[in-house]
Amino acid sequence: MRKLTVLFVVLCLLVPTLLFSAGGKEAKDDQITIAFCFQDLETEFWVAGHKAITETLRENGIKVIEKNANEDANRQLEQVKDVITQGVDGVIIIPQDGESAVTIAKACNEAGVPIGIFNRPPSDKSAKNLVVVADNEVIAEAAVEHMAQEAMKLGRKVYPAIMVGDLGDPNAVGRRQGFMNVMAKYPDLWAHAPVEIPTKWDANVALANLQSAMQANPKIDFLFTSSDFLFPVIKSVLAPLGKWQLVGHPNHVILGGLDGDVTAAQLLEEKYLDATGVQNLFYEADLMLEAMLAAIKNGEKTPDKWMDDPGFALTQANLDTRAEEMWGWVLYKEKK
């Protein structure tokens, strides 16, 4: 009976294999198919990024296969391998981190499928990929420069702090560097070295560490967050301390961020926020699509190109003239 069972199992597995894999060449239609594999949609920025990419692709008549890895790098690798098997023409990923981006890009290189990495760059250049990334250092520096100019108007030294992202993410490294560039530029403006508050891009971690930092350094009055999604956390910590105040109030903490999301737009309009660095999501999506389509059209299997979004800082000084260029502002006005 056991031998019969084994024979039955082998036959069941063998027959479809012969039927479908030997003669099973599928007719490939002319429509371009691109897989969009993202790590999760936990912040407004990534939700907007997801929308920008999928809408741009679909508007151009491209079939989109979407995969959500739920913040699991191994799952994302498996998903990318699955879509390669499905015969996609290209893969665009938002990776969990810079390291897993390299591993996934290598898998695509091996399979000869063009890969684009959106907004979270690989941690090294050992794999070939299209990368669209905001110039985080320059954008952060522009936002913090405005904050420093506001601090100088106070005519005294200020107490700076930065909420640092996950330093495994090159975006976080660039943003921190932009902040540090301004620290180095005006050494006499600061009462002490900047307090670095780790967030790991996690609201709960950020809340706990910001609370501790404010208890240890109650004079902090100059705060830059490496991502706008942490503004609700900042408000929940500063408000009970009487430090969540409008620009110009004596207890106002000079506040800056980076992303340009809907919350930042609202806070800029309400005058709680001094400046935010803006990544031009729609421009980045267009850049990625153009490069990917060109690679597919030219039959390039492993295109290798790094594209920068220069971005800009939206501040209380240029709000009237440049607000419409910020993606979060557009969405904020639509919501209103």
Added chain:
Amino acid sequence: MKQTLVRKEPEKGSSAVQEAGMPQGRLLLSPQVNVAKRILMSEYFVLYLTILYILILTPIIPRLWHPMNIRNILSNMWPLLVVAIGQTFVLILAGIDLSQTSVMAMSSVVGAVVMTSSADPILFTKSPLWGVFLTEQGGLLGGSPWALPVGILAMLAVGLIIGFLNGFSVAYFRMPPFIVTLVSMMLFSAMAIFLTKSENIRYLPEAYLRISKSWFSVISGAMIIAIILAIVAHILLTRTLFGKRLYAVGINTTASQISGVPARRTIITAYMVSGLCASIAAVLYSSRLEMGRPTLGSTLFIDIVGANIIGGISLAGGKGKITWTIFGVFFFIILANSLNMLNLSFYIIDMVKGSVILIAALLDVARNRIRKAQM
């Protein structure tokens, strides 16, 4: 999950039944119902189900049989099988090991700290390992030919030590396995993140990275390791005194102790096997991802237990076989792969997976009832 004093009937899949050759009664039912029951009660039920599922899906997803997809299925299967085999030992014991995911994370970090050939000071200067175990020149044995064997041995030692701590706490302090392993999971997951400050460790030896890569067609190091482990585990459960004791303790700890079974030693060994398997899985996963990750496996627990339940390993203990684990893992991987190939959304995929695990648990209850009715 606690080993209780409640007397349980020996069931199919337990060595007690295999040894005693216990007669099974039969109800007078129509031939169709009898055939349905025989299929439902068969050891190969999950395998039949998998074959049926594949046959139904084949015309819908012709690429299911694409050689590249078969490679994907198998490469996804081996590490999950390895960690699921470890969980099987604990489930047979009527326990559970929630800490397997943290064993994977800790093993991955420890192995990488030994083997890495370079570390970025921007990322690691705040790590407590920096300057002692980790420098710009890499880990303890970075670049040395000893890095690979010592790194892997260190990883396995982590699994054995955590497994021993779990087993000791369950066996000697009579703590519920759920609580013990939950605490271990929290403690060692946090420790892995603390040691690396949540950073991934790259630049592992090339020979290590080759373990999970395809050597020839579908053959890979991961495949060979998983198959050898499955064979050893099968022999351990079916041909050794330890296997018989494991089933006996799983069915009734107190009765087994009275009968002279060294229950404490058996429990500790089972948890050590579970930890060891988790650390072997860490070798496979981290070589696949080409890095030591402090969050490795953090989302994997439901897959591990789900595959065991689908395979028919009873959460009540005393019942289970390695072949069932293999069938469960195979079905689970085929299910996940096919749902991906159908391009369903992530949320639907997880809902389907959850439903399948629930149905498997309900089927287990139904099979137990039928079995009892037949006795």
